[in-house]
Amino acid sequence: MSSTDTSGTGISTATHTETGAAEAPGAAGALVTTGTLPLASGRESLAVLWPLLKERRGYLLLVCLTGLVASVAGLVAPWVIGWLVDVLPGSQDYAAVWVGAGAIAAAGIVGAACTWAGQAWLAQLTEPTVARLREMVMDRSLRLGAAQMETTETGDLVSRVAEDAREISQAATAVVPLVVQSLFTVIVSGVGLATVDWRLGLVGLVALPMYWTTLRWYLPRSGPIYAAERAAFGTRASRLLGGITGSRTLHAFDAQDSELDRITGASGRARDLSIRVFYFVTRAFSRNNRAEVTVLGLLLVVGFVLVDAGTLTAGAVTTAALLFHRLFNPIGALVGMVDQVQSAGASLVRMVGVITMPVPERTATLESATDQHGALDLSGVSHSYGGGAPALIDVDLTVAPGEVVAVVGSTGAGKSTLALVAAGSVVPTHGSARMGGVPLADVDPLALRQHITMVSQEVHSFATTIAENVRAPRPEAGLAEVRAALQTVGADWVDDLPDGVDTVIGEGGHPLDPMQAQMIALARVELADPDVVILDEATAEAGSAGARRLDSAAAAVLKDRAGLVVAHRLSQAATADRILVMDHGRIVESGTHQELLRSEGRYAELSRAWFGGV
Numbered sequence: 001m002s003s004t005d006t007s008g009t010g011i012s013t014a015t016h017t018e019t020g021a022a023e024a025p026g027a028a029g030a031l032v033t034t035g036t037l038p039l040a041s042g043r044e045s046l047a048v049l050w051p052l053l054k055e056r057r058g059y060l061l062l063v064c065l066t067g068l069v070a071s072v073a074g075l076v077a078p079w080v081i082g083w084l085v086d087v088l089p090g091s092q093d094y095a096a097v098w099v100g101a102g103a104i105a106a107a108g109i110v111g112a113a114c115t116w117a118g119q120a121w122l123a124q125l126t127e128p129t130v131a132r133l134r135e136m137v138m139d140r141s142l143r144l145g146a147a148q149m150e151t152t153e154t155g156d157l158v159s160r161v162a163e164d165a166r167e168i169s170q171a172a173t174a175v176v177p178l179v180v181q182s183l184f185t186v187i188v189s190g191v192g193l194a195t196v197d198w199r200l201g202l203v204g205l206v207a208l209p210m211y212w213t214t215l216r217w218y219l220p221r222s223g224p225i226y227a228a229e230r231a232a233f234g235t236r237a238s239r240l241l242g243g244i245t246g247s248r249t250l251h252a253f254d255a256q257d258s259e260l261d262r263i264t265g266a267s268g269r270a271r272d273l274s275i276r277v278f279y280f281v282t283r284a285f286s287r288n289n290r291a292e293v294t295v296l297g298l299l300l301v302v303g304f305v306l307v308d309a310g311t312l313t314a315g316a317v318t319t320a321a322l323l324f325h326r327l328f329n330p331i332g333a334l335v336g337m338v339d340q341v342q343s344a345g346a347s348l349v350r351m352v353g354v355i356t357m358p359v360p361e362r363t364a365t366l367e368s369a370t371d372q373h374g375a376l377d378l379s380g381v382s383h384s385y386g387g388g389a390p391a392l393i394d395v396d397l398t399v400a401p402g403e404v405v406a407v408v409g410s411t412g413a414g415k416s417t418l419a420l421v422a423a424g425s426v427v428p429t430h431g432s433a434r435m436g437g438v439p440l441a442d443v444d445p446l447a448l449r450q451h452i453t454m455v456s457q458e459v460h461s462f463a464t465t466i467a468e469n470v471r472a473p474r475p476e477a478g479l480a481e482v483r484a485a486l487q488t489v490g491a492d493w494v495d496d497l498p499d500g501v502d503t504v505i506g507e508g509g510h511p512l513d514p515m516q517a518q519m520i521a522l523a524r525v526e527l528a529d530p531d532v533v534i535l536d537e538a539t540a541e542a543g544s545a546g547a548r549r550l551d552s553a554a555a556a557v558l559k560d561r562a563g564l565v566v567a568h569r570l571s572q573a574a575t576a577d578r579i580l581v582m583d584h585g586r587i588v589e590s591g592t593h594q595e596l597l598r599s600e601g602r603y604a605e606l607s608r609a610w611f612g613g614v
């Protein structure tokens, strides 16, 4: 049975129900994705981005204003140099040089101050926006649940919240001020060029069709290339992550070489695409350079003719040439930015693709379920994964408040599936699971989490302190509550750790053995204080000291609560109020330990094998 720990808490909760919805035929079928996560359309991306930007439009205005002032300040140098070219020859008065130098320095200071302020305001505009997008992706991926996300590549999601968010952030930081400044510079310099002399202005216009041709060549090609590059990065991240997280399995099956081949293949494709992108951009820039050299040459020739004819001064032609030269960088930057914009656009549609994945509406609450609290009802439940062979067939089950029901059966009998349906993590194909009469499928995930929690076979320790791990379901809980929860489950070993409850565990932290990790997960349940506890943990071997400790930890957590326990050890079942025996998706026996022993059925057989002829 695959893990259902969407939240990573080791406690499977209501958030999984959406996954079940994805599995149920006809229910939100669009949720099902394979391979990589979906992409959003441009319109959807704008619809998500615009409200975020609108919240910070004051900063957008400030960025535009500083860009305008900086580009006007940039006009000063060409004008001053042109003026000096006219006034200096034959003059003995060098005061003009100082005046010119002063003007250029002052304009430089104004331009630098505007650029600096613009960058600072831009950070205020973009960083919170990108952070919000990243949160939205994470929020949606958690709300979609494990089974939904398991059908996709983990690396794809990681790449969307890491690389894509960084791409958008970098592009926004680099692109917005450049776009603003470049646009203003092109307009202001173009007007300046025409003001110097209309004929030189006309020559400058020759550049436009040449730039246009470059753009027409560049734009349709750049989108697919950047999209392919981003997708290749995503696949590479997936492969690398899979190789790292699955390293033990790979070693166990001696499959390192084939996995390494796959990683090398994915890296190679990403590398080849990056090289292709590089060549492509270089070709685009060389087209631009040709346009610039041609028009600048033309401008100088026409300028020479006009000066020779006495209709224009050398200073005016100098100013015109410098103004035209001033266009090179912004236009090159605008073309260069198109790729960054395209690349950021490709990243944006990937992030918004996750954000807009549909999550079924679930608004019902369980707050009114007071006297029926803990009453869990499964009626006529059948379930098959992806339309395959049935994992559950026509199961009816009621767990009364305070009652602990154990489920036993051979591998593949459907025990874990039953637990998942009871936790609201899987919506059954047929029938329903209800609590206090309310279908779990309709309950808001947060509300459901407060009432039903599940510890699955795979528990996860966060890379933080034991205290933080335990208080994951209730971050506001005090240290005393954390200690009490640990004490309830008998995790006295925590006090022997170097830093006690402040010991960092999880990846890179103090290693926990499976029993200890399981105890932390049970302490979480104790702290979460749900009405129904569902346990599907299979950590300790039969008869071991660890098994006995986990049995009493589980018993402590189940005290005064309704419980459904998938009993991987028969010792877990023997103490339950009722035992269900499952076989091929059906409940085939039901009763107390003694009743089932007397009935001499399958349980009695299992029990004899387990306890040795009781």
Ligand SMILES: Nc1ncnc2c1ncn2[C@@H]1O[C@H](COP(=O)(O)OP(=O)(O)OP(=O)(O)O)[C@@H](O)[C@H]1O
Pocket (backbone or CB within 6 Å): 001, 002, 385, 386, 390, 391, 409, 410, 411, 412, 413, 414, 415, 416, 417, 418
């Ligand atoms: N995510 C899944 N996708 C497809 N089939 C699944 C999935 N999970 C379980 N199954 C199938 O459903 C059937 C019941 O599996 P389930 O895990 O519920 O049994 P189980 O009694 O808990 O077994 P075990 O004790 O080995 O965990 C099995 O045939 C299994 O292969």
